[in-house]
Amino acid sequence: MIDYQLPKLYLKLFEWFCRTELFEELQGDLEEAFEENIKLYGARKARNIYRLEVLKMIRPSVVGFGQFYSKFNHLIMFKNYFKTSMRSMMRSPLSSFINVFGLSVAIGICLIVYAFIDQDISVDQFHKNKHEVHVVTAFSNEDGELLQYGQTPLPLAQMLEKDFPQIDQVCRIEDLGIVLKYGDKVFHERVRMVDPTFLEMFTFPMQWGDTRSLKDPNSIILSDEMSVKYFGDLNPVGKDLLMKFEDEYIKSFTISGVAAPFPKSHAIDFDFLVNFENIRQAETAYDPANWNRSINATLISIRNPSNIDVISDGMDAYKLLQNESNPNRPIESFALVSIANLHAASNDIINGISYGMRKEGWVILSIMAGFILLLACMNYINIGIVSAAKRLKEIGVRKVIGANRGLVIIQFLAENVLLTFFALLFGLFLAYSTFIPWFNGLFGRGLELVLMDIDLWIFLFGMLLLTGLASGIYPALYISKFQVVGIFRGSVRLGKKNPLTKIFLTFQLILAFIAISGGVWFTQNNAYQSTRSWGYEPSEALYVDVPDQSAFDQLYASMSQNPNVLSISGSSQHLGHGMPKVTLDLPDRKYEVGQFAVDAYYFETMGLDILEGRAFKPNLESDKRAIVVNEQFVHNLALQQPIGEIVKMDSSRFEIVGVVKDFHNWDFDTKIQPMIFKVAATKDFRYLSMKVRSGKQSDVYQGLREEWMGHFPNTPFQGGYQEGVFSGYFDYLDSSAEFMRALAIVAIILASLGLYGLITLNVSGRVREFSIRKVLGASVQSVATMITKQYVLLFVLSMLIGAPAGYFLIETLFDTVFAYHMPMNYSGLIISACFLVSVLLSTIFTQVRKISRSNPVDGLKVE
């Protein structure tokens, strides 16, 4: 006997993974061979052979974890747990439904949030060189605030390329509004002028044509969307497009490529791409060395990451150059932002090529989803505790046959994870089939759940563990605590006296309370926003974009004949359509304000109220040095006597002659900014606006369009109702209110279901008691009062906490999301209180009805 020489570890390993019934035979053979091998080759080699043989035993026909099973027998018990939990789920379909349904709705909502965030962080991540390509941004001090700009001086790119050998490629981007013509199709378009390196830095594969064609200044590349707009499904490569630049210069471009459709998650894209050199034709005063001229973006590609710091440090030298030629907006420093980080940072970058990621959206959505998930988990905990009363005997039997407390806990948790698993599948289905399409319809976002995405499954697995354990651990601990003797003697009082059930219910009611009042308030705020005064009268105003003065004159001549037109005005800017900034020279600092250049009739036409002073006089020359300011301007500069004040602008002096009431030039999410009006030169008129007789808006609009078609068949019509300028914003508001309402409804359903389930279980647990009471002559009313009494205190308590909490929470939310929201009121609180009370009463009513109709004999028979 020399078995002590057997490699112990390998023997153990073999014993562990080998099927129990095979172990004797196989280990016998191995051991016999081992001893022979000792004689043949010596102990050392024999041991090595043994090790090898054991490893080679790892094959399907041998591996069975036989020993493992017998040592951890509760793994076998899982099969049994599965059966018992299926049975208990079937036995109380109501509470199982409440649990599974509630959890799956909550998980479905969490999946919306997941898809939302997932989409947000994957924006522009498909570019192969996203870590190498950097956007140059400039920091500039604006009225005491350090702001980051995406726009950079025109000569910067070429300077960088010349000075830094570490830079592999540079690319300039400038966007230009042009008129594009193909056949009889004429549209206003934005064309992106870029260096040929653009398509090497970004990954935009071509569907037709060649990326290298961008080197040719006469060729143009289209996006898929634009190709479809002009040519349908045809391949347009080789066709010519006519482009009209702002100064009437017309140039023909040959289509040399069409990009493949852009991925859904992108912020940077293009409609048309042409070579940057076209800027020479587009701009008569083009000067490549003009540091005062800034372009939309300057990109550099740095392959070696260690060079990034060298370059950003070295760029300080350009500050001087820039600031000498443009002293109005001195640059403090430059910073590089890689394409991979651009979307996340773009909220802080002004005028960048990428648009922002709304982190507030993440936070708000996550809070809501967490809210709903919490509600659902609490439902589970409550119902779990109460319904365990029905399973006490089972637990008792398990304990008697040898389950310790840990095993009972494991059993309950396993059941719970199973239930959560069902909820997860159903929630995934809900999210996939209903929630996400609904969300996309509301907000026009292309959210999607990619079922092949591994991250999604990691998230789901995390959800499974989190919700499964969070909702199950307390009931498991609570139930497993009871002593066997107590269970069988029937002395265990479950559920009714448990203070935690009451705390959870209260908490749940508070959450529901907040959710319902939130839904009410959001709806109300929406109504408020849509009727909020814009500060002027948009309903009677029409406007149209005119290309030049002669067009203005022609339209003016014909429209002034129309008896329904009350007044006509010309302006360089128009309310709701962008506002250039000008810098005022105040004695102590520079101050930036928005500027509108208008004629004397503009205030009357748009219904702007002059609060103090006067509007411009019709003779344009006389008011050349006069300005009208808004209330915000007066407020910000703390002017006591605004009329007659002098401000300096472009080294000229202007006198304030009037103050106009504050009005919304942007949507209500944006604070009203200080603005000034000055007199526009007739040759600079770009907008024609009209005030029309009320009720005749559409007639005049039709007339306007016809006039336009008659005069300018080759220029697209760009005009409309002034009321329509924020329609996108109001659509968005409607959508978010609908979303809030939907969440409120879900919260209501969950809370009601929870309440209903709890009361029902509570009543059914006391059937015997009620039956005895009935037999002894208790009236229906007294039974109803008895049940109600339990919950009244909870309700009062939850409302006392929920009302101020909800009020405060929603007010904070409003303050962060909307710049102007409705004044808070109490109707949300009242409505939600009424609602919850009515749910409580109707639930109790159905239960009492059931008791009053039942035969007490049946109730007494219940064991």
Next chain:
Amino acid sequence: MKGSNLGEFQEIVLLSILILDDEAYGLKIQQELSTRLKRTMSRGALHTALTRLEEKGFISSHTGGATAERGGRRKRFYTLTNAGKESLKQARELREEMWSLVPKLGLS
């Protein structure tokens, strides 16, 4: 059914069980095969083949008495069933028939 066709390895295993007769248990079969095939073969690989053969009904097994040199563990002996013998015979006939059809030239 997976079919009653014999793989080449399985055929050799069956033959060595026949050769070993009363002494046909795991280790002996393994050693027999290793010397015949002139290459080492693990006990695990043999076990898989034996399981297959038993599933197909070509062999049957019974446990013998305990032996001291095996740490007191019992041996499992294998014997061919009639089906096993039949399929061996078929395999042999198939081969001989095919050999007879080979033109003499082919072998030179």
